[in-house]
Amino acid sequence: MVQVQQPVKTKKETFTVLVSDAMDKSGLKPVLESSLVNVVFESVLETKVPLDEVDALLIRSATTVTRDLLEKMTRLKIIGRAGVGVDNVDMDAATSHGVVVINAPDGNTISTAEHTFAMLASVVRNIPQANQSMKEGRWDRKAYQGAELFGKTLGIIGFGRIGAELASRARAFRMNVVAFDPFLTKTRAEKNHVTLADFNELLEKSDFITVHTPLTKETKGLLNRETLQKTKQGVYLLNCARGGIIDEVALYDSIKSGHVRGAAIDVFEDEPAKNHPLTTLDQVITTPHIAASTSEAQKNVAEQVAIEVLGYLEGKPAPHALNLPYLEGEMFEKFSPVTQLTKTLGEMASQLFREPVKQIEISYAGEISHQETGLFNRSYLAGFFRHRIDGYVNEVNASWIAKERDVLVVEKHESESRGYSNFVKTTIQGENNSIDIYGTFSQEIGPRIVQINGFTFDFQPAKHTLYVQHNDRPGVIGKVGQLLGAHDVNIATMQVGRRQEGGKAIMLLSTDKECDQHVLEAFAKIDEIVSVSSIEL
Structure with missing residues (x-):
């Protein structure tokens, strides 16, 4: 459905804001101190306030907002998620009920950057291991000799807000910083005083590699058995972003072989990651997904949603709205x-x-x-x-x-x-x-x-589309059809465009299912094919 945002039409009435999860009350001052708002601290499932009298709902990750719940909250105007993810909110149901959903995308930037740098310093100096040895009554100075960060190269994969904050801290330690991000321009790289590199160049140059990308089909297993072999002997790896970007089995084996010297990991592919094999290695330090867990970050996210929820109730637009009422x-x-x-x-x-x-x-x-x-x-x-x-x-x-x-x-x-x-x-x-x-x-x-x-x-356009660049030669279309048929991919429609006979041409094909990487790689066997891309709509 087409959607447009409609700010609340304000009257001189009191709004009920239900805070369903534990939040930093100092961050909630904007709503607590407003004469327009009555704030209730109770779980939405146990509150004594009638659900059809709640105007705004503030949550973290503990509360799940379902379609059934939204149908009971007939006066609800806005949901504020004090954090980034909204997996616990039925977004389609919220949209269909005209309820705006907002989050706090900037609240944990500093805490995650600082945690990553703390992990970097800790792993290179063996601080957790040395601390544990002292607690066990040992004095093993020679066992925990570390290395300096000065003059070393930090490779940052994914250069968003957190990557930029991390780069500024690394430069303060007089490290060299290289960054890889498919969408990072030279202008922005220069503005942040980092060297723009392609992926393989970063792997080859970096003494430390940290990942700060979203987890997508392109980034899942980005650092795997093959790509890890392109890194320097003795490299350190860090992941405080998303579990699954680093192939954990490949990382374990690379540390055991001695190619990777150490790792610092805050996130895992499957959580909670109790008794994970990486935690058995002395060269690895781990934390239980706490990069965003600081008092300041919790205050920041609470304050961001409180300010925006109050503004929306007063009739202002919500800049961080994630959905819109139906048109x-x-x-x-x-x-x-x-x-x-x-x-x-x-x-x-x-x-x-x-x-x-x-x-x-x-x-x-x-x-x-x-x-x-x-x-x-x-x-x-x-x-x-x-x-x-x-x-x-x-x-x-x-x-x-x-x-x-x-x-x-x-x-x-x-x-x-x-x-x-x-x-x-x-x-x-x-x-x-x-x-x-x-x-x-x-x-x-x-x-x-x-x-x-x-x-x-x-x-x-169709849900599954292939874009094929090729040389205009007899039989190319047949070869493409045979290849897809051999991989059990059915062609629904096809269009061919060319500028002149025998020159460059393109094919657009819609298929009944997505073509995986194995299918795309098979196109290299057709001499006339220049490139092929899978488009998912």
């Missing part, structure tokens, strides 16, 4: 095909252009160019960042995400619609390359992609 009736019918098209264009562009982005340009032509296009821009950005951000991305927070990452968004209105009643052109500009994707839509068919980088066709 129904005629407005939905009018705008739904447009937002569906722009979101699809954003998703395709993001997956086809896997490098740093400096500018996103969206141009409208035809009837659509005379409409208010702000919602369409946000829909495009939501689709684009969905595949690049670890967290809930939608039309509300997408613009904020673009601004935070120094991505310039340019909107244009043009008169030339190329014969289409509605036409949308999008261009993604990186530091060295760019990609153009053009689209149109109709009420009957929905979104259609009509051009990519100068290649024209008429393709209706």
Whole structure:
């Protein structure tokens, strides 16, 4: 459904705010001191306050907000999650009930960066191990000789807010910092005084490697048996981000073999990670997922949601809203095909252009160019960042995400619609390359992609799509069909675009299921294939 945010229309009434989980009360001062708010500290499942009288619900991870619960909370306007994740909130149900959900994405940045650096210093100096030996009545000075951080190279994989904070601390210790992030521009790297490196270069140069990426299908097992062999002999690894980014079995074996000198791990693929094999190794220090657990961080997240919840109840927009109430009736019918098209264009562009982005340009032509296009821009950005951000991305927070990452968004209105009643052109500009994707839509068919980088066709996007660049030779289409058939992948539709006979061409295919890495790698056996990308919509 198309969605727009509607701030609360305020009256001079008292709002009931239910704090269902334990929170730092000093952080809740904005609501506690407001004359507009009556704050109740009780579990939503046990509260004596009638659920249909609650205006705002503040939670952490202990409370689960279900559809059944939302149906009982008929006056609920906003849910504030004091933290980042919203896995414990039924987002679809909240949206359908017109309840805005917000979180506190910045609250644990400093605590996680500091914990990572504390783990770095501790593992290189064997501090936990030496401390334990003292508690056991031993004095083993020679057993715990460490190394210095000065002059060493720290490799940061994933350069968001936490990566940038960690880099500033490493520079204070006069370390060299290299960063790898598929979407980190040279400009932002220079601003943060780090050296931009590709993935393999970072592996080869770094004395310490720390990961701060989202856990996606691309980053799961990013540091595995193969990639660990590319690292320096004696490297240290750190993970205070997401369990699963480092292959834990491969890490264990690399430490046992002596290739990896040590590791500091706060997160695990399966938690709670009691009696984990890594904890048996003297070269490894571990903590039970506590990087964000500081009194300051808990105060910060409580304060962020308290301020935003109070503002929303007073009629102000919620900057960190993660969803929007439904837009129904005629407005939905009018705008739904447009937002569906722009979101699809954003998703395709993001997956086809896997490098740093400096500018996103969206141009409208035809009837659509005379409409208010702000919602369409946000829909495009939501689709684009969905595949690049670890967290809930939608039309509300997408613009904020673009601004935070120094991505310039340019909107244009043009008169030339190329014969289409509605036409949308999008261009993604990186530091060295760019990609153009053009689209149109109709009420009957929905979104259609009509051009990519100068290649024209008429393709209706599907959930599972393959984008194949190839040389225009006889028999290529047949070879592609045979390859997919051999891997039990059924082709639903296919479109081919070329500029001239015998030159470069592209294929867009929709398939009945996703093509995994094994299938994509098999395309290398076809000489005419230049590249292949899997697009999931």
